[in-house]
Amino acid sequence: MKLFFTVISFYLCILVLMNLYRAIHGPDILTRIISINATGTKTVMILILIGLIYERVNMFIDIAIVYALLSFISTIVAAKYFLTRRSIK
């Protein structure tokens, strides 16, 4: 079962790299914000999987909660900025 979780976390790392391609080459600034938000969601999953692999979930679940909160706050602040600025350029 540990091997299963390891393979799944590597697969999630590949998905994160595919998201980061859109964050680097994105034609739009809002597309980059979407990509970083999706990366944050997958990072929470990878943190929980690390906790399951090392059998220390009760420590990593707190880190995952804090990371989810920080990712949510940063995305909301960026969206709010572009909402009041009214131009992408």
Add this chain to the structure above:
Amino acid sequence: MLHIIQIIVTAVLVLSGLFFFTTATLGLLRFPDFYCRLHATGKGDTLGTLLLFAGFVVYEGFHLLSLKFLLIPVFIFLASPTVTHSIGRAGVSCGVSPWEKKKPKQQENTP
């Protein structure tokens, strides 16, 4: 016997969650427009999160820690639609025009 059923249920839930994550990433990479990409990631990530965490709860067993496990999907179910709505409204406010399919050129070699 119960242990085998637990492992099978965990594997099915986690793999179906990964399927939704993969479709969300493919939509982010392949869709032509900002609004289409927002549509793809906003739904795929939310459902994938729920399925993966259900698999983890089944694997760990039901005790006090699984209450903490349920805290993250509840928070993400509140946060992810809020973020999607907020970014979409920012796009409308910035005047990003939606994508339209280009009309194919009319062939003029009529006999």
